[in-house]
Amino acid sequence: MTLAIHTRALHKRYGSHTALHGLDLSVQTGSVFGLIGPNGAGKTTTLRLLLDIIRPTSGEITVLGRSPRTDGAALRRRIGFVPGELRLEGRVRGRALLRHLAEISGPVAPGTIEQLAERLGLDLSRPVRTLSKGNKQKLGLVQAFMHRPDLLVLDEPTSGLDPLVQREFLAMVREARDAGQTVLLSSHVLSEIQQAADEVAVLADGRVVADGPVSALRIASVRRLRATVTDVAAETVREALGRVPGVEDIDVAAAGDLVRVAATARGDIDPVIRAVTLGTVRDLTVEEPDLEESVLDLYARNGASS
């Protein structure tokens, strides 16, 4: 298989701060590749290097068989990019802005812009500065997808989108892959990567700390659980949770008939749920915390084993 993106020993320094320490990354053509890591891990730096928005301090980059540095404009016409921090200002209307960008990177097939906008629920007739964060993000997605580029580079593409639009976005990513396009997306939300990506690389502190098929990476282990239960003694729940391996920060408090439970679970979620269901569950939330914790956890374990 050919590689859509290949980097070797990629370094990027900003003054005395090193953002990337010798990054090696390989993305297969036609795959969906997820780049995850906590904020400041180097995801945005990596993606901006691929677009030649910034230049590497050292190392090699090949994108679609070409060099971003020397094949600049012709190469970028084959890439769709959503910046990590998309800001849109000015009186210009969405339609006019997209038209302008299409005149740089076109051709864009008839009706594509309208179809994408309708799919995401974006009003093209409004001045871009009046759009909400989510609507700006939709416009960012439209401009990245509209010219059906060979490669999509999406930096935190779902930030600000509501869950329904996020689902639509994931469908767009699957369709892009089915059409033979390659997708590289970054996120600090693990579940999003798990749903969308075939392969994943975990970045921390400017290095790849783990990579491989998304199914092989066992890092989805940290969850926060909060529940309100009745018809059970607080002590019973506390003891049951205490017996489950990997459960931390247990906080069980009785308030009248109610027992409020909070805990952090690392590992299997099933015994945790069973402990809670000793009573009657009145309310239950299981949250995936910010990826930071999972990745740092993984990082620490990798560091310990090597």
Added chain:
Amino acid sequence: MTAVAHPAVVRTRRLPVLRRWLGDGWRGLIGWAVGIAAVVFVYLPLYPSMRSPELIGLIDSLPPELVRTLGYENLTSGSGYVQATFFGLIGFVLIAIAAIAWGAAFTGGAEESGRLELTLAHGVGRVPYTLESALALLLKLAVLGIVAWLLIWAVDPAAELDLDPGNLTAAIAAWVGLGLIAGTAAFAAGAVTGRRSWGIAVGAGVAVVGYVLQAVANNSDELDGLRVFSPFHWAYGQTPLSDGADWPGLGLLWGGSALLVAIATAALARRDIVG
């Protein structure tokens, strides 16, 4: 939107960056043109009443340094009057501010607002981006030049200015060139630093220092040499509105502007886009 346009293929077009700067900025351009029209229509028709002996006496009674600083030595001819009131003073301020605002916005402002990153992520190179933006600056200033020429020529008979059309063209070329060098200084500073405020500061510095240097030089024989560093002097030192085009002066203004655009292009092509 009452009718939905029939969708068509959007193809790449030549000079997309230039098109967008002009397309986005037409309101501002009209505003500046209206401002210039207001100045021309308010000041120039006063000329016949300015030739009265009382006013000449008044100017004679002013401190000579003030008169030389304002460029009022030659207020009694039509060309001297238009030079002193429009080209040398309010017209200069207007075109300098417009040019500096545009120049700084096209580089530093675009980078700070995130527009540059989004544009450059598409199929346009850094060098074409910079050159098209510089061309947009030049075209917008050229429009102001044409507007000013037509307006001044329109009031010429009624205001009894008795201007020569060729000399007016020479003065307009100097005026636009003076705006252009301040604007390209702002453009270059914005391209080097990525900051709009730096662009405005440097552009304003070129305009203000240029003005002050020639004013100081006009008032001091010892400091007379300073005027060679003043774009204001390059533009107006040889009184183009009275005496015709000053080619070396125009060469310095337009050549200097081209050099500043080259610096901006080299700077933007070499560095990381921040912002």
